[in-house]
Amino acid sequence: MSAPIAALSQLWQAAGLPHEALQRVTLRGAEPALPSSFAVGTAAQAGIAAAALAATEVGRLRNGVLQQVAVEMCHAALECCTHYRLDGRVPSIWDKLSGLYPCGGDDGAAGWVRIHTNFAHHRDAALRLLALPVGDSVTKAEVQQALRGWRALDFEQAAADVGAVVAALRSFDAWDAHPQGQAVAAMPLLRIERIGDATPRRWPALASTERPLTGLRVLDLTRILAGPVGTRALAAHGADVLLVNAPQLPNIEAIAETSRGKLSAHADLRSASDRSAFDAVLRDAHVLVQGYRPGSLRGLGYGANQIAAKSPGIVVVSLSAYGDSGPWAARRGFDSLLQTASGFNHAEATAFGSGPPRALPMQILDHGSGHLIALGAAAALQRQQLEGGSWHVQVSLARTGQWLRGLGRVPDGFSAVAADFAPYLETMQSGFGELVALRHAAQLSRTPAAWTRPSMPPGSHPLAWP
Numbered sequence: 001m002s003a004p005i006a007a008l009s010q011l012w013q014a015a016g017l018p019h020e021a022l023q024r025v026t027l028r029g030a031e032p033a034l035p036s037s038f039a040v041g042t043a044a045q046a047g048i049a050a051a052a053l054a055a056t057e058v059g060r061l062r063n064g065v066l067q068q069v070a071v072e073m074c075h076a077a078l079e080c081c082t083h084y085r086l087d088g089r090v091p092s093i094w095d096k097l098s099g100l101y102p103c104g105g106d107d108g109a110a111g112w113v114r115i116h117t118n119f120a121h122h123r124d125a126a127l128r129l130l131a132l133p134v135g136d137s138v139t140k141a142e143v144q145q146a147l148r149g150w151r152a153l154d155f156e157q158a159a160a161d162v163g164a165v166v167a168a169l170r171s172f173d174a175w176d177a178h179p180q181g182q183a184v185a186a187m188p189l190l191r192i193e194r195i196g197d198a199t200p201r202r203w204p205a206l207a208s209t210e211r212p213l214t215g216l217r218v219l220d221l222t223r224i225l226a227g228p229v230g231t232r233a234l235a236a237h238g239a240d241v242l243l244v245n246a247p248q249l250p251n252i253e254a255i256a257e258t259s260r261g262k263l264s265a266h267a268d269l270r271s272a273s274d275r276s277a278f279d280a281v282l283r284d285a286h287v288l289v290q291g292y293r294p295g296s297l298r299g300l301g302y303g304a305n306q307i308a309a310k311s312p313g314i315v316v317v318s319l320s321a322y323g324d325s326g327p328w329a330a331r332r333g334f335d336s337l338l339q340t341a342s343g344f345n346h347a348e349a350t351a352f353g354s355g356p357p358r359a360l361p362m363q364i365l366d367h368g369s370g371h372l373i374a375l376g377a378a379a380a381l382q383r384q385q386l387e388g389g390s391w392h393v394q395v396s397l398a399r400t401g402q403w404l405r406g407l408g409r410v411p412d413g414f415s416a417v418a419a420d421f422a423p424y425l426e427t428m429q430s431g432f433g434e435l436v437a438l439r440h441a442a443q444l445s446r447t448p449a450a451w452t453r454p455s456m457p458p459g460s461h462p463l464a465w466p
Contacts, residue, residue: 029073037351047371052442054378059212172343183326198313211238227291228258229370235261261451308390431456
């Protein structure tokens, strides 16, 4: 099992940042942080520390101030659990039909599928495939019965063909032999590429008492968890983050927790007037983070190279499920499905010793990828200042999973006792109600991380910079 500092060093090396900066990091705590045979606490701690340290490197470049960074493993792991309360209520992160189901046929370890139904259109696509009524009246028992007529791998492919979001259970060996598993294994953990010429951007002056990303502008075109977590980390270190939602697209309730520190506006990029307003904020953005499937924004004129042409010197960060190459590059995917498809649920159940396929204790592929987004954005911002150019950063959930797997296993992982969220909680008013959620786990020696803007529903702010 990798030590936390070794895991952090891997991320730091992937970002191409100076090794001596690692001397300014303190990592406290040890595995197991949560019940798992995987080093999920180490992954959470290393990811949060890397993003925070990279932010301080941007600050050092701006005002010469060096900062120490400290991250406690338990706090980091709990932050990655997406635990929060709204007006005293703990929202469920899952639709009632989301989950793992055994299938018919003789698929061996692949005789299970995970179905993701948090969005109504994904739910209804799966229900149509199962010849069940669309809507929210169907029960899990009915879904289970309908799946008895399917082999898991057949249902996975049929679901992909109709736009449903399904993954068949695989072992690590099966994933390693799969063409997409092989494509993922060949990808870098963090790809940072120059995609255009530009002079170094002029950054606003930074006082020694200001957070290191203060005054830098981030356009957030992400949804669900990984992208919003990454831009939330940038906001914690002072960036002005403008979350832009398409008004016709649904969101999940966790947007209340992941929107802390952000402005929140609407824009429909299919509308000429909204495109004009969006292009105006794009020209003044330092970073744009997008979490849509590869190629989907390019069709609207907002692929990475198209964005760089509109806003020379920008840093574009692209998040995907399975990466930008391989047969599944354009396939929809979420953390829970990646855990199933790439072997984690099978391996976790085997380590536990009994029972059905077993999920990791949190959406660590989402959160790990989110902090890689923040790390990559900060690293590319530094390159832009030192070298000029426009830059493209690419992160994928599947490649983050490959990194987690490479951290090794925790022999006594399931012995972890339940940790208490209470010491790390803060209460704030939001546009969604009273929000109780975890403080950011990264502690900076001079400018504490904080979310100074309350989370607000989509469309609460104008499409403009403050």
